[in-house]
Amino acid sequence: MTNIRTIVIAEDNANDAELTLSALRANRIGNELVLVRDGAQALDYLYCRGAYAGRPDGLPALVVLDLKMPKVDGIEVLRQVKSDPALRQIPVVILTSSREEQDLVRSYDLGVNAYVVKPVAFNEFIDAVKLLGGFWAVVNEPPPARA
């Protein structure tokens, strides 16, 4: 197990996932990128269950959530993460195409760490994701790991 923690990206849309991954890789972030396709998989990963039952221990450095996903949506994942004392310290960033007021309000109410609207222009998108990954994975000092 490496001491560089993972970044979990929950994104159901393959194109978006590829663009996001591409943007993060373009930023040369050293963290392992874990892509899950829905909220249920994200929770499986976080709780080390289902397909991720045997994954190495440790909490991810960052969880990037799309809002609109099959099975369990981003808001529900956020709610569970932030209401679980074991997980609530993980930084969670919402990366979505929704600028809807209600989504913003609910996300912040649930304690989201950042809310980023995906720009349409690719360059801006690249910049946004770079900034995001760079900040949370590199600049930001994560909470101390628990025993």
Added chain:
Amino acid sequence: MKASDLEMQAGPMVDRVGAGVAARAQPRHYANPFQFRRRWNALPLRSKGLSVIAIPLVPLLVSTVFVLIIARQGRLAEDLVSHTLEVKSSVANTLNLVIDGETGVRGFLLTHDPAWLGPYERAASQLPDAMRQLMSLTIDNPVQVRHFGVVTALVGARPLAALVAWARSDDTRTTPLELLTQNRALTVSLRQELGAMQQEEDRLLVERAEIARSARVRLLAVTIGGALLGLLGGTLAASAFTAGVTLRLDEVSRNADRLARGEQPDSVTAADDEVGHLTTRLAEAGALMAGRVHELEETRAELDRFFSMSLDMLCIADLEGRFKRVNPAFGVTLGWSADELTAVPYLNFVHPDDREAVLAETAKLAAGETTLTFEARYRCKDGSYRWLNWRALPLPDRGLIYATARDVTERKKSLADLEVANRELEAFSYSVSHDLRAPLRHITGFASLLQRHAGATLDSEGSRYMTTIVDAASRMGRLIDDLLEFSRMGRAQLVKRSVSLGDLVRAAQQDAAATVPGRTIAWTIHPLPDVEGDAAMLRQVVVNLVSNAVKYTATRTHAEIEIGANGHAPGETVVFVRDNGVGFDMQYVHKLFGVFQRLHSSDEFEGTGIGLANVRRIIHRHGGRTWAEGSLDAGATFFFALPTEPGGAA
């Protein structure tokens, strides 16, 4: 008041003026008993009273006068009778004295006894007095005066003194036969005359006694006649009084009673006296009352018609929670009859979940508050529930509530449908925001990646295509973003507070100027007031208008933009943004504020056609209005007006 006037008053629909004229033109006749009675009725009460007293009194007075006259006649007759008796006594006295004198003289002649001379002398001395008395008693009767004259002559002629003297002379030789004979003849004549006088008096006595008797009879007759006439007069007067006053007063009294009970007075005979006046006034009062009652009934019938035909439910309820009166609309809407609705407390009809609210509203009404709008569900006879919107006015003094209700079930259903539609629209917007932008992002993203990946192998034409794809996708992304923003502005909650328009304009001016560093723009910004509104939305308005001004003056080497407020209109703050740009043709002014409406091609001036639509939507949501003035190639001025007092539509 004439009789015809009274009839006119009693009949409700007679033209008063015409009737009055007819009454004045009508001549008065009292030819028949009815007319006489009318005349009697027309007499004032005082005159009637006097008449009633006079009618029995007059015969009594007349008979009294007659009695007095007749009594006097009787008394006179009686006086005359006693006078006659006196005369008779005086005649008798005179005759006695004559006889006494003669007897005395004769005795003396025979006896020469002087004792006989006593009566003679007494008679001789008394006779003159007796004669005088007789004369005075009979001086009024020519017949007796004549007799008396004869008697006087006879008395004077008697030779009594000579005979006495002869006797005293004691002359016995001769007997005075002559004297005696003369004396005897005189005495016979005297007796005859005195007897005639007695007879005359007897005749008078009979005559006068008859007069006295007939006077007594007449007296009796007159007394009885007077009494009878008085009695008859009294009866007549009493009946006249009864007919003319008492009976009519009874009528008036009965009519007054009828009036007091609210009924119409009976029509009665009119007259000019006080009773007639009362009757007339009562009839007028009755007519007036009837008129008022008629008017009231008309008004009531009118209100009842409205009450019955109203589509809205109308009711009167008491503060104890019962309907007292309901109109037919209740039956139409809820299916309950009026009796069913008024039989039980109205809370029974209220949906169990709404009962608390209804009770609270009733309590407010009981406290005197007016209900302007209140909605609750009421049970229909078929078991369904309908929403009623109430408006109610309490009359706490009378313990009543006047209320109207309207069935708003359909409206509420429509509203609910509308809310569903709105939610669907929101879901759609959300979907657009999320799903439509994603493929665009993918187009631009992958086109960019392709450009980066195959950039070296593409010729210039291929590069241009790639750029066009990316640009077009970006442009569509902005369009969608603007459209979503526009939709968001329509739905987002207004948070009103005091906003400094000056600060907003200065910030917008700096931002706009910063985007066009190469250009020369002459800014004129007048002092601007603070307004009540949503700061974020108003910022959008100002930014849109200022950036438009900058955009459409791009072709001017000396651009001029002026921003100010000329809101002197009462209740409004009017703000304008003026530029000397390309302007617009006023015939298209109605298109300016429409969604996706553009007066210039995007080649000339880029833009999505959403900005001014958003301005209008925001200003409308603040209860304000927007408009624009301009002319082609001569600049444009955009105005928005905001209400200065709170109360704009949210």
